Amino acid sequence: MNDRTNLVDRITGHRRMRRNRKAEWTRRLVQENRLTVDDLIWPIFIVPGSGIVQPIDAMPGVNRMSVDKAVDAVKQAADLGIPAVATFPNIDMALRDEAGSNSLAPDNLINQATRAIKKAVPNIGVITDVALDPFTSHGHDGILRDGEIVNDETVEAIARAAVIQANAGSDIIAPSEMMDGRIGAIREALDASGHQNVGIMSYATKFASAFYGPYREAIGTGGLLKGDKKTYYIDPANGTEAIRDAALDVEEGADMLMVKPGLAYLDICWRMKEAFGLPVFAYQVSGEYTQIKAAAANGWIDGERVMLETLLAFKRAGCDGILSYFAVEAAKILAKR
Numbered sequence: 001m002n003d004r005t006n007l008v009d010r011i012t013g014h015r016r017m018r019r020n021r022k023a024e025w026t027r028r029l030v031q032e033n034r035l036t037v038d039d040l041i042w043p044i045f046i047v048p049g050s051g052i053v054q055p056i057d058a059m060p061g062v063n064r065m066s067v068d069k070a071v072d073a074v075k076q077a078a079d080l081g082i083p084a085v086a087t088f089p090n091i092d093m094a095l096r097d098e099a100g101s102n103s104l105a106p107d108n109l110i111n112q113a114t115r116a117i118k119k120a121v122p123n124i125g126v127i128t129d130v131a132l133d134p135f136t137s138h139g140h141d142g143i144l145r146d147g148e149i150v151n152d153e154t155v156e157a158i159a160r161a162a163v164i165q166a167n168a169g170s171d172i173i174a175p176s177e178m179m180d181g182r183i184g185a186i187r188e189a190l191d192a193s194g195h196q197n198v199g200i201m202s203y204a205t206k207f208a209s210a211f212y213g214p215y216r217e218a219i220g221t222g223g224l225l226k227g228d229k230k231t232y233y234i235d236p237a238n239g240t241e242a243i244r245d246a247a248l249d250v251e252e253g254a255d256m257l258m259v260k261p262g263l264a265y266l267d268i269c270w271r272m273k274e275a276f277g278l279p280v281f282a283y284q285v286s287g288e289y290t291q292i293k294a295a296a297a298n299g300w301i302d303g304e305r306v307m308l309e310t311l312l313a314f315k316r317a318g319c320d321g322i323l324s325y326f327a328v329e330a331a332k333i334l335a336k337r
């Protein structure tokens with residue numbers, strides 16, 4: 001035996017993983033995944049009125065904006081190279097009712113925002129949700145009858161809302177309410193009204209999660225919601241059921257799939273990408289954002305590094321992109337690299 005062979009070489013058989021990590025330039029050469037601005041979708045909150053930029057207590061750094069201010073912010077996002085925004089309305093309480101009927105008003109807040117954004121910033125994608133929760137007096141995503149969220153009637157309503165959103169200029173309909181049969185119904189309704197080019201990004205696997213808390217403050221549903229969403233969102237314990245649910249969305253014509261929340265569900269991202277090969281997106285939801293911001297504000301973690309690490313983790317888990325409240329902050333950092 002070569003007497004220069006030391007203990008570790010005998011153990012590793014001369015395979016040393018650290019050789020590729022020895023310098024910044026080798027690390028750059030072997031880096032498997034990269035985060036770029038092309039990966040980012042920015043969710044924004046819209047309020048009625050004008051000139052309004054209103055901080056959200058539970059989401060430091062995130063504001064509710066009136067349509068005019070949102071347009072300015074979206075322009076900045078487009079200048080940074082962010083490909084798309086996802087809009088969420090916080091409508092007047094007086095407009096909310098049992099059936100969420102304002103979701104069908106062609107000039108409601110979400111459609112006003114779409115029209116204004118597409119007019120001022122035509123090159124950014126607008127993704128709109130058709131769930132009823134911003135419009136219902138009970139904060140549920142569907143129509144509530146005798147204590148039950150009724151599936152089929154809700155599907156009819158959201159398919160109609162999808163067409164109205166597409167008429168306003170929405171590029172991608174993203175249904176987040178987890179009703180059965182919704183993807184097929186939305187596709188049929190869009191096609192029947194000449195919207196063959198409007199895509200569907202399914203919130204394919206949306207879990208009944210505690211991470212949505214700050215979002216409910218943002219759109220004003222926190223105090224309204226009676227009970228929970230466990231009869232329609234997926235149990236966080238169930239991975240195989242999530243993949244079966246996503247498979248139905250793929251069959252029904254989804255163009256893109258989403259996993260929500262994000263970081264606690266990276267296994268689902270990976271399984272979805274492997275199973276279907278469709279573009280997969282993760283939604284890094286409000287509670288995930290808030291955790292990082294709160295810890296960073298206390299000086300307990302390096303907020304910027306943790307943000308970038310989480311965004312990169314989604315890429316490693318097979319995601320094509322991430323919906324994140326960090327999108328603008330991350331895009332600014334990426335622009336400097």
Ligand code: PBG
Nearest residue numbers: 131133141176211212215285286
């Ligand atoms: C509801 C909806 C939710 C989010 C977006 N649309 C969850 C909910 O309130 O049940 C959550 C987004 C976030 O937490 O950032 N259709």
